[in-house]
Amino acid sequence: xxxxxxxxxxxxxxxGARTTILLFLIVIVLSIPLGMLVTxxxxxxxxxxxxxxxxxxxVMRGTPLLLQLLFFCFGLPQIPVIGExxxxxxxxxxxxxxxxxxxxxxxxIFRGGLLSIDKGQHEAAKVLGLSKWQTxxxxxxxxxxxxxxxxxxxESITLVKDTAxxxxxxxxxxxxxxxxxxxxxxTVTPFVVAGVIYLxxxxxxxxxxxxxxxxxxxx
Amino acid sequence: xxxxxxxxxxxxxxxxxxxxxxxxFSVSPGEVVAVIGPSGSGKSxxxxxxxxLEEVNGGxxxxxxxxxxxxxxxxxxADIRKITSTMGMVFQHFNLFPHLTVRGNLELAPRTLxxxxxxxxxxxxxxxxxxVGLADKAxxxxxxxxxxxxxxxxxxxxxxxxxxxxxxxxxTSALDPELTGxxxxxxxxxxxxxxTMIIVTHEMSFARDVADRIFFMENGEIAESGTPEQxxxxxxxxxxxxxxxxx
Numbered sequence: 001x002x003x004x005x006x007x008x009x010x011x012x013x014x015x016g017a018r019t020t021i022l023l024f025l026i027v028i029v030l031s032i033p034l035g036m037l038v039t040x041x042x043x044x045x046x047x048x049x050x051x052x053x054x055x056x057x058x059v060m061r062g063t064p065l066l067l068q069l070l071f072f073c074f075g076l077p078q079i080p081v082i083g084e085x086x087x088x089x090x091x092x093x094x095x096x097x098x099x100x101x102x103x104x105x106x107x108x109i110f111r112g113g114l115l116s117i118d119k120g121q122h123e124a125a126k127v128l129g130l131s132k133w134q135t136x137x138x139x140x141x142x143x144x145x146x147x148x149x150x151x152x153x154x155e156s157i158t159l160v161k162d163t164a165x166x167x168x169x170x171x172x173x174x175x176x177x178x179x180x181x182x183x184x185x186x187t188v189t190p191f192v193v194a195g196v197i198y199l200x201x202x203x204x205x206x207x208x209x210x211x212x213x214x215x216x217x218x219x
Numbered sequence: 220x221x222x223x224x225x226x227x228x229x230x231x232x233x234x235x236x237x238x239x240x241x242x243x244f245s246v247s248p249g250e251v252v253a254v255i256g257p258s259g260s261g262k263s264x265x266x267x268x269x270x271x272l273e274e275v276n277g278g279x280x281x282x283x284x285x286x287x288x289x290x291x292x293x294x295x296x297a298d299i300r301k302i303t304s305t306m307g308m309v310f311q312h313f314n315l316f317p318h319l320t321v322r323g324n325l326e327l328a329p330r331t332l333x334x335x336x337x338x339x340x341x342x343x344x345x346x347x348x349x350x351v352g353l354a355d356k357a358x359x360x361x362x363x364x365x366x367x368x369x370x371x372x373x374x375x376x377x378x379x380x381x382x383x384x385x386x387x388x389x390x391t392s393a394l395d396p397e398l399t400g401x402x403x404x405x406x407x408x409x410x411x412x413x414x415t416m417i418i419v420t421h422e423m424s425f426a427r428d429v430a431d432r433i434f435f436m437e438n439g440e441i442a443e444s445g446t447p448e449q450x451x452x453x454x455x456x457x458x459x460x461x462x463x464x465x466x
Contacts, residue, residue: 118314123310129328134331218318218361
């Protein structure tokens with residue numbers, strides 16, 4: 001492993017890392033609100049809504065993410081009649097798959113957070129004259145996010161690594177560049193460099209969530 | 220119309236179990252009522268039904284003469300909110316909001332309901348914290364308080380909305396014995412200020428001291444009621460006597 005070579009391949013690999021980071025940000029920003037919405041649907045008194053939410057969670061958690069990605073990238077256009085309207089850029093299709101998959105996991109994480117909140121919190125808020133919606137916003141959600149934070153951090157780090165699945169649907173990203181360099185240059189160095197870049201990304205996330213946990217310690 | 224709370228034939232059951240069987244009583248302005256009785260006698264359920272934390276199956280509850288429930292039929296949701304908003308409640312397990320500071324706990328409801336300016340609310344929260352002896356804890360989170368301090372914060376929080384009736388559901392039962400005194404002192408101060416209160420409690424000597432009237436509940440009924448002198452000095456029923464001697 002010589003330094004010149006590492007510097008030479010780092011440029012294109014960081015280019016690939018940009019796709020990784022972009023995917024990560026899009027998925028986080030969209031799947032967390034989606035998860036929130038699905039959690040509220042699952043707890044809804046309207047049975048059809050709850051049923052849709054539970055089915056959605058079951059399907060997205062019960063099948064491999066890779067299968068879902070292949071389905072969204074290559075399967076959608078082949079659906080009869082509507083398929084021709086479902087031809088997306090592969091990156092967009094992959095984003096869709098990731099958002100739907102992670103939304104289901106976040107929904108389950110938030111549901112767990114909600115379960116941890118004592119019913120006395122609802123009662124205290126009710127007696128103080130807050131409506132259900134005010135109670136949810138001002139009392140329940142804040143506590144739910146706090147409880148869910150470690151699990152959300154864990155899920156985010158998993159997401160960084162899952163972005164490597166883009167490789168399977170041929171969207172060029174970090175791992176893709178590494179594999180190309182390995183094949184071209186007959187050296188394992190690019191894999192090591194890729195590993196270090198993933199580690200750096202997860203390190204940033206770890207520190208970020210540690211900071212958040214400290215900030216919301218409520219002590 | 221002279222009574223603050225009027226309860227008639229209140230009745231509630233869980234399945235085949237009758238938790239409340241035809242309860243009748245009324246509470247006058249400024250009166251302090253202590254409710255005693257064995258566990259499972261329906262004390263908490265009765266108290267909670269007054270603020271609509273429990274739904275009853277029959278009977279009436281009138282607060283300031285306005286029906287919360289009449290002959291088992293509840294008022295409209297908006298009316299229920301309006302009627303119960305004149306009452307504050309203090310719980311056995313405090314139920315403070317752990318994600319808010321002490322001050323945040325006090326100010327959440329008034330700020331959300333927006334009936335007063337922020338300055339008025341902030342001034343009152345400090346004033347009430349001083350009243351319960353916790354002015355120095357305004358910016359502390361509840362997790363750092365002792366049980367007695369938490370319960371005093373809960374009382375201050377209940378007072379923030381200027382209720383004219385305060386309900387206490389075993390306010391000292393979750394506290395270490397050495398911490399009950401500070402909470403009882405605050406309740407006693409409120410009694411001296413003529414706050415109308417119903418206190419479900421196991422603290423017999425406190426009930427005797429602070430209450431104008433005692434309800435002895437057993438089996439979903441108010442078995443006996445009277446002044447502390449009558450109930451503690453000369454109980455009419457054998458079961459009241461048995462309960463008091465057991466403690």
